[in-house]
Amino acid sequence: MKQLITFPLITALPLMAALPASADGESLYQQNCSACHMVDGSGIQGAFPALTDSDFVAGDLEDLIRVVAYGRAGMPSFGEELASTELAEILGYIRETFNDTDTDLSASDIERLKVTATAKMGREE
Amino acid sequence: MHEQQTPLSSGGRDRTGAITGQLTRRHFLQALGAVGGAGMLMSGLAAFNIGIASAQDRPPPLSGDGNGKTVIILGAGLAGLVAAYELGRQGYNCKVLEARRYSGGRCQTARRGFVLPQLGQDDEVCDFDDGEYFNHGPWRIPYHHRSTLHYTQEFGIPLEIFVNHNEAAFAYRDGEGALNGQAVRQKEIIADMRGHTAEILAKHVDQNALDVPLTAEEREKFLEFLVGEGHLDRESLDYLGTGGRGYASDPGAGLNPGEASSPHALSALLNSDLFGIVSSVSGYTQQKTMFQPIGGMDRIPQAFEEQLGDTITFGARVTRLQQSEDGVVVDYQDGDAGESRQLAGDYCLCTIPLSVLRNIENDFTEEFRSAMDAVSYTPTCKLALQMKSRFWEVEDHVFGGHSFTHNSEVGNISYPSTGWQGKKGILQGVYNFGANAAQFSALPREQRIDKALGVGEKIHAGYRRDFETAFSTAWHLVPENLGGWASWSDEARQNSYPLLNEPQGRVLLAGEHLSYMTGWMAGAIESSWLQIEKLHEMAMSS
Numbered sequence: 001m002k003q004l005i006t007f008p009l010i011t012a013l014p015l016m017a018a019l020p021a022s023a024d025g026e027s028l029y030q031q032n033c034s035a036c037h038m039v040d041g042s043g044i045q046g047a048f049p050a051l052t053d054s055d056f057v058a059g060d061l062e063d064l065i066r067v068v069a070y071g072r073a074g075m076p077s078f079g080e081e082l083a084s085t086e087l088a089e090i091l092g093y094i095r096e097t098f099n100d101t102d103t104d105l106s107a108s109d110i111e112r113l114k115v116t117a118t119a120k121m122g123r124e125e
Numbered sequence: 126m127h128e129q130q131t132p133l134s135s136g137g138r139d140r141t142g143a144i145t146g147q148l149t150r151r152h153f154l155q156a157l158g159a160v161g162g163a164g165m166l167m168s169g170l171a172a173f174n175i176g177i178a179s180a181q182d183r184p185p186p187l188s189g190d191g192n193g194k195t196v197i198i199l200g201a202g203l204a205g206l207v208a209a210y211e212l213g214r215q216g217y218n219c220k221v222l223e224a225r226r227y228s229g230g231r232c233q234t235a236r237r238g239f240v241l242p243q244l245g246q247d248d249e250v251c252d253f254d255d256g257e258y259f260n261h262g263p264w265r266i267p268y269h270h271r272s273t274l275h276y277t278q279e280f281g282i283p284l285e286i287f288v289n290h291n292e293a294a295f296a297y298r299d300g301e302g303a304l305n306g307q308a309v310r311q312k313e314i315i316a317d318m319r320g321h322t323a324e325i326l327a328k329h330v331d332q333n334a335l336d337v338p339l340t341a342e343e344r345e346k347f348l349e350f351l352v353g354e355g356h357l358d359r360e361s362l363d364y365l366g367t368g369g370r371g372y373a374s375d376p377g378a379g380l381n382p383g384e385a386s387s388p389h390a391l392s393a394l395l396n397s398d399l400f401g402i403v404s405s406v407s408g409y410t411q412q413k414t415m416f417q418p419i420g421g422m423d424r425i426p427q428a429f430e431e432q433l434g435d436t437i438t439f440g441a442r443v444t445r446l447q448q449s450e451d452g453v454v455v456d457y458q459d460g461d462a463g464e465s466r467q468l469a470g471d472y473c474l475c476t477i478p479l480s481v482l483r484n485i486e487n488d489f490t491e492e493f494r495s496a497m498d499a500v501s502y503t504p505t506c507k508l509a510l511q512m513k514s515r516f517w518e519v520e521d522h523v524f525g526g527h528s529f530t531h532n533s534e535v536g537n538i539s540y541p542s543t544g545w546q547g548k549k550g551i552l553q554g555v556y557n558f559g560a561n562a563a564q565f566s567a568l569p570r571e572q573r574i575d576k577a578l579g580v581g582e583k584i585h586a587g588y589r590r591d592f593e594t595a596f597s598t599a600w601h602l603v604p605e606n607l608g609g610w611a612s613w614s615d616e617a618r619q620n621s622y623p624l625l626n627e628p629q630g631r632v633l634l635a636g637e638h639l640s641y642m643t644g645w646m647a648g649a650i651e652s653s654w655l656q657i658e659k660l661h662e663m664a665m666s667s
Contacts, residue, residue, distance in 0.1 A: 030567065031564050032560055032563050032567075034567045035245065035601070036601060036602070044244050047484065048607075071612065071614075072499065073480070073497075073500075074479065074480025074483065074502045074607050074608055075501055076608070077614065078559075081560035
């Protein structure tokens with residue numbers, strides 16, 4: 001009996017790991033992005049773009065990765081601030097949760113696009 | 126020291142490249158450099174009685190009168206103030222539009238009653254005791270930022286020393302090493318790391334075990350250097366400690382010679398990861414001597430403001446920037462009247478941060494807009510803590526400088542370089558950047574304060590005990606800035622940055638973002654100097 005119960009639990013694990021909008025993505029988003037883009041991704045008009053129902057967020061993945069990694073239009077560069085796995089989690093979260101867009105993104109997808117040095121976030125000395 | 130040179134007015138070049146008409150200093154020097162290379166350029170500079178760094182010393186000598194031409198200056202930060210002051214003296218009619226109710230831009234000082242709105246947060250209201258203050262924007266003037274010092278001198282703004290190095294301050298790191306989890310005086314780490322290093326090197330040199338071609342005489346001198354550098358015993362070449370690292374018991378009067386302290390073992394320093402605070406010389410912007418205006422950094426914009434009279438319109442939020450062949454038109458929301466107004470002028474110097482400017486309607490070219498979008502801005506937070514005693518001075522004998530926390534969430538702790546031995550004081554408990562700052566600003570205010578106190582209490586017993594009130598700043602959430610300072614990637618510097626320095630019709634940009642001194646007041650001032658020289662040339666040749 002025990003074995004019968006245990007079996008489906010084990011097979012369920014890989015399925016859970018494959019869920020894109022993971023709890024990690026959400027907590028990483030809240031931690032790193034919510035001060036500007038708000039807890040619900042609604043942004044602040046005239047300052048920080050909304051990430052919900054966003055053609056840009058839901059659109060070309062490479063463009064999105066570049067903006068997050070290198071910064072753009074005042075957005076900080078996170079490419080050397082956060083690990084690629086973390087960036088992948090966050091991007092998965094904002095696409096899945098805020099834009100209902102299936103996303104299969106790995107750390108290596110991020111790494112592949114991080115070819116040149118990002119803007120240094122500390123001070124120039 | 127130097128008077129401005131005889132006015133040199135606008136010049137040009139004929140098709141052969143020869144210079145025609147009257148010269149500007151810039152044209153003349155450019156031509157010299159082109160013809161004779163760096164050597165002739167240097168002699169040319171010398172002929173003007175100026176060094177190569179003159180562009181950083183004082184404003185450009187502008188010849189000819191602005192004849193009342195109207196220059197609309199967007200932003201009353203340092204770049205805007207400098208432009209209004211210098212162009213105003215040259216006969217231009219300057220009109221400054223400033224969104225805030227005060228001048229200075231990021232150059233602000235928080236005192237009792239000061240309110241700083243931040244997006245997505247409750248307004249931050251400063252409730253320090255009267256007389257206490259905190260520079261939550263720029264806070265240091267390096268001795269070689271001659272442009273900043275030009276104005277403090279010109280306006281007679283009294284300065285005091287900003288203590289940027291204090292070997293009696295602490296280094297702290299959590300971890301498993303022998304020196305982790307305790308506050309260690311920086312002087313101990315510095316003396317011991319250099320002492321151990323010098324000892325190892327000296328003994329190798331002494332035994333001729335270094336594969337470096339040195340004559341016998343050179344070897345002796347090198348040894349002499351190492352003995353002095355590391356405070357080594359002259360005979361044994363051992364590092365046995367030195368008074369400079371501090372005493373176990375201080376020398377005193379009468380029969381008290383004091384008790385020497387013992388060095389930390391090299392392995393303890395290495396395993397505790399505390400060696401990172403030691404380096405031969407500080408970064409260029411971090412060196413002694415540093416200054417701050419007595420009474421607060423906002424003394425600088427206030428001095429400009431006194432000169433400018435009613436040139437500045439406060440509470441004016443720019444909503445649109447347009448230009449035609451013969452003028453510029455700026456729309457803005459007048460905060461007092463609560464209505465839209467329009468201002469027309471001959472030229473515009475726009476000092477609004479690129480992070481904010483991009484959200485303002487404009488008629489820049491696609492190429493220019495795209496260049497503006499290539500920049501990122503650094504998130505950065507500062508948190509000031511008012512303490513009811515100056516325990517760092519009274520109990521821990523730390524007067525100014527920084528303690529290195531090795532905690533990037535919070536950053537280093539900085540002690541005030543003013544109000545020595547007073548009753549209370551303001552500590553800078555947080556200064557962080559990038560993702561750390563983004564994360565910090567997402568925390569509820571109480572948690573931010575608690576995090577700061579949690580780090581500080583590991584170093585000072587009085588830290589949590591004597592805490593009274595805080596002032597919390599996240600520059601990326603300040604609507605007029607949306608970031609601490611511009612951060613350029615190498616690629617953006619190369620591909621986008623140069624264009625932004627060029628006039629766009631009758632509009633020029635200026636600010637720290639258009640310098641290689643981003644985040645420094647000198648960057649804003651010198652960018653302004655550069656751009657008003659271009660603006661003046663345009664006006665003179667039209």
